[in-house]
Amino acid sequence: MKIATFNINGIKARLPALLDWLDEARPDVAVLQEIKSVDAAFPRDPFEERGYNVETHGQKSFNGVAILSRLPLEDVTRGLPGDEGDEQARWIEATVIGERAVRVCGLYLPNGNPAPGPKFDYKLDWMSRLQTRARALLDSEEPAVMAGDYNIIPQDEDAARPEAWARDALALPEARSAFRRILNLGFTDAFRAQTHSGGHYSFWDYQAGAWNRNDGIRIDHVLLTPQAADLMTDCWIDPGLRGREKPSDHVPVWVELEA
DNA sequence: ATGCCCAGCCATGCTGGA
Numbered sequence A: 001m002k003i004a005t006f007n008i009n010g011i012k013a014r015l016p017a018l019l020d021w022l023d024e025a026r027p028d029v030a031v032l033q034e035i036k037s038v039d040a041a042f043p044r045d046p047f048e049e050r051g052y053n054v055e056t057h058g059q060k061s062f063n064g065v066a067i068l069s070r071l072p073l074e075d076v077t078r079g080l081p082g083d084e085g086d087e088q089a090r091w092i093e094a095t096v097i098g099e100r101a102v103r104v105c106g107l108y109l110p111n112g113n114p115a116p117g118p119k120f121d122y123k124l125d126w127m128s129r130l131q132t133r134a135r136a137l138l139d140s141e142e143p144a145v146m147a148g149d150y151n152i153i154p155q156d157e158d159a160a161r162p163e164a165w166a167r168d169a170l171a172l173p174e175a176r177s178a179f180r181r182i183l184n185l186g187f188t189d190a191f192r193a194q195t196h197s198g199g200h201y202s203f204w205d206y207q208a209g210a211w212n213r214n215d216g217i218r219i220d221h222v223l224l225t226p227q228a229a230d231l232m233t234d235c236w237i238d239p240g241l242r243g244r245e246k247p248s249d250h251v252p253v254w255v256e257l258e259a
Numbered sequence B: 001a002t003g004c005c006c007a008g009c010c011a012t013g014c015t016g017g018a
Helices: A010-025 A045-049 A116-141 A173-185 A190-194 A239-243
Strands: A002-007 A029-033 A052-059 A067-069 A075-078 A090-098 A101-108 A144-149 A219-224 A232-237 A254-256
Touching: A002 A010, A002 A067, A002 A101, A002 A116, A002 A144, A010 A045, A029 A101, A045 A052, A052 A075, A067 A075, A067 A090, A067 A101, A067 A190, A090 A173, A101 A116, A116 A144, A144 A239, A144 A254, A190 A219, A190 A232, A219 A254
Parallel strands: A002 A029, A101 A144
Antiparallel strands: A002 A254, A029 A067, A052 A067, A075 A090, A090 A101, A144 A219, A232 A254
């Protein structure tokens, strides 16, 4: 089972590039972030024509997540538990039925800038709720994957210019430690388990020629429960998409499971 | 110190992103 997470930065703007990528790369499961569309306006047809089941959790203009899967999906849920008043569409889950059943969670973690401030408080609150859900996934003792745009630069080696991010919500100590608290429950950062060196990025700003200067950051992550980590055979980033026509500012991060 | 670029919107300048 090949799973990719991809922040597409708008389904309307990215549809041709996304379809080209799906046709070439053929993920079994793709979790998408920042669809920036309500569910009713999501263009399901081109995905269904390609054999993908489509589950979305969108909102107008901002945020929004989706799961595309060529394998059957069961028990789809939307929204991160823990705050009934949270209107922001940032979390979706489904069980993917492959050779093994894998619980796949797609997430778009709040950016949190400017920090300090209410947006950073919301980010930390959201991460606290994520930790609660992560603990429940561990308690299930089943293979589970939490994949998406975490908006966290875990360590300085995950940024080309760490000093430029030192006071940013993506790298502040409070944000990093909230991310580590989730890892410390017993999750594996799939990419870091596969590749120990720094200098691997999943996002390059549109501004100031960041891509051409390889001025990137690694903020899209795949976290695995121990049962999922046991099944992992590979994990990689596909940076090439960033150099194409009309790209997203993020690129896909992949994990392959024996499932 | 600030904007750069990009997407979306009952828009033609603003918010949000990271």
